[in-house]
Amino acid sequence: MDGNSQQKTIPTVYNMSSSKAREVLWALEEIADAGIKYNIVNLPRRGADTTKVLKSHFPLGKSPTVTLEHVDGEAEVTYQIIPNVLTETRLILQFISDHYTDGIWIPESEEDKARDTFFQEFANGSLLAKVNFIVTFEVIPAMLFFPLRQLTLLMVLPIRLHFMNDLTISYQILDDALSEERPWFSGKKLGLADLNMIFPMDQAVGGGYIKLEKYPKLAKWHDTVINRPAYKRALEKGGPYDLATYA
The missing domain is CATH 3.40.30.10 (Glutaredoxin)
Incomplete structure (x- = not known):
């Protein structure tokens, strides 16, 4: 290209x-x-x-x-x-x-095209929405003054735990979808689904909402992404990111 x-x-x-x-x-x-x-x-x-x-x-x-x-x-x-x-x-x-891109991210097979479309939607819908629910219930107490902050933290803890448990189904779906033959959410090669997936996954990892050791294929995908030279350059050019405190 x-x-x-x-x-x-x-x-x-x-x-x-x-x-x-x-x-x-x-x-x-x-x-x-x-x-x-x-x-x-x-x-x-x-x-x-x-x-x-x-x-x-x-x-x-x-x-x-x-x-x-x-x-x-x-x-x-x-x-x-x-x-x-x-x-x-x-x-x-x-x-x-x-x-x-001259089409480099277009999946090569019909199966991978369907997969790519699905995981783009999954990343921005099911996964991101649930992660953002947790973030919301962490941000609300942080905006309040002590001692109301502590009281609110206790009140929202069961809600936060509910959404964290609910996310385990999503993580399993993601882990099950990856394989040696199809190591990317777009299929055999990197594509739009993977580009869309990284932010909600980084949020989950940064916020401590996932135990990656339970999902080895998903952990391998995430490690592969964050160690790509292009990804590292993006973070260098975009400045520091803190997806735990959103500083």
Whole structure:
């Protein structure tokens, strides 16, 4: 793939610390060696101007948000609903795949295509939703003053434990899906499902919501991802991540 000859837009990723933007940065670093260029604007999660900057591009003010500069000077193209602006992580990753990769992430078989589609949805639906439930019930007490904080922690503990137990089914589904023949959630090779899966899995690992030793194939997948050079470069460029405290 000759990235320089086919790249028609230069994306700028608005990366808020400890956000799903890490998936977008990882994707772009995976294809950076092919000559794909991009820009990054790092924003602190609790920065005074972070929301203002993000909302200047899209009303929700969420990260990742991606803006596009056209190489040929074309001023405005509406890919979603606002010209030259992309939001929603799964859709941003799909855009990257469609426009910058020359199809390298497209599964080779019909079985893997179905698998890739399923696990993209699973990552952003079933898995992420349950992980975020736990995060929510940890954040609420942290926002309160002592002694109300301690009382609230005790009150939400059974709810937190319920969702952690509920997640074990999801982890088993993920572990069962991996094999020597298909070591990726996209199938035989890295694909969009894996790029979508890493943030909720990193949340689960960072928050202590999973005992990886119980899921050896899932643990191997996670270890493989976090040791990929492109993933490491994404974290270096995106700044420090703390998915336990979301600093």
